Amino acid sequence: GAGVSQSPRYKVAKRGQDVALRCDPISGHVSLFWYQQALGQGPEFLTYFQNEAQLDKSGLPSDRFFAERPEGSVSTLKIQRTQQEDSAVYLCASSGKTSMETQYFGPGTRLLVL
Amino acid sequence: RKEVEQDPGPFNVPEGATVAFNCTYSNSASQSFFWYRQDCRKEPKLLMSVYSSGNEDGRFTAQLNRASQYISLLIRDSKLSDSATYLCVVTRSGTYKYIFGTGTRLKVLA
Numbered sequence: 001g002a003g004v005s006q007s008p009r010y011k012v013a014k015r016g017q018d019v020a021l022r023c024d025p026i027s028g029h030v031s032l033f034w035y036q037q038a039l040g041q042g043p044e045f046l047t048y049f050q051n052e053a054q055l056d057k058s059g060l061p062s063d064r065f066f067a068e069r070p071e072g073s074v075s076t077l078k079i080q081r082t083q084q085e086d087s088a089v090y091l092c093a094s095s096g097k098t099s100m101e102t103q104y105f106g107p108g109t110r111l112l113v114l
Numbered sequence: 115r116k117e118v119e120q121d122p123g124p125f126n127v128p129e130g131a132t133v134a135f136n137c138t139y140s141n142s143a144s145q146s147f148f149w150y151r152q153d154c155r156k157e158p159k160l161l162m163s164v165y166s167s168g169n170e171d172g173r174f175t176a177q178l179n180r181a182s183q184y185i186s187l188l189i190r191d192s193k194l195s196d197s198a199t200y201l202c203v204v205t206r207s208g209t210y211k212y213i214f215g216t217g218t219r220l221k222v223l224a
Contacts, residue, residue, distance in 0.1 A: 031210065033210075033211075033212070035212070035214075040122075040216070041216050041217075042118075042201055042214030042215050042216050042217050043158065043201075043212070043214050044214070045211045045212065045213070048210060048211065056210075056211070059211075091157060091158070093212075095210075102148075102160055102163070103212060104160075105157040105158050105159070106157060107156065107157050108157055110155075
């Protein structure tokens with residue numbers, strides 16, 4: 001079946017621009033996660049949704065970062081007034097009936113802020 | 115000190131060699147353990163979960179040592195296609211967040 005998909009795959013933004021990154025989880029998966037992966041590092045947790053509820057946003061680095069999942073399926077990660085340090089790969093993952101199940105990752109969006 | 119630590123490598127090994135990676139974690143309340151594989155510019159993919167009793171999947175063997183707080187991954191008869199970054203993942207008891215190590219790069223040479 002279809003895996004997790006993300007769009008766009010690549011995004012170049014000028015510093016100060018707003019960006020929106022989309023994640024389509026595996027159909028039926030209730031849990032959705034966003035991670036940020038800097039070059040040469042492992043992914044770092046940003047936020048977690050169970051259905052439409054954002055249960056944990058402790059990893060969001062600043063109030064410029066905002067995530068939503070209004071209907072419990074597709075999620076959008078928005079970054080306002082992008083900075084160069086926001087350049088990274090943003091990975092989305094989903095898991096099944098419980099949040100403790102294995103997470104399956106999308107291909108990521110590679111964001112470059114100039 | 116990071117909660118999950120790995121030697122970044124790279125480990126350069128010839129085809130057919132056996133190679134082992136360790137990963138240490140600092141939180142004794144850690145509950146679940148995984149090895150993920152990440153190819154260059156691709157997403158992480160689950161290689162195997164790690165159980166207390168140890169587990170094997172073909173050429174891959176994973177071990178967990180709770181007393182010393184480390185997990186290991188052994189790859190036997192290395193193939194060129196095993197070249198990738200291997201990410202150690204830990205979750206804390208009762209939580210869902212994956213905590214990743216920085217990854218260990220493996221290059222299998224012909």
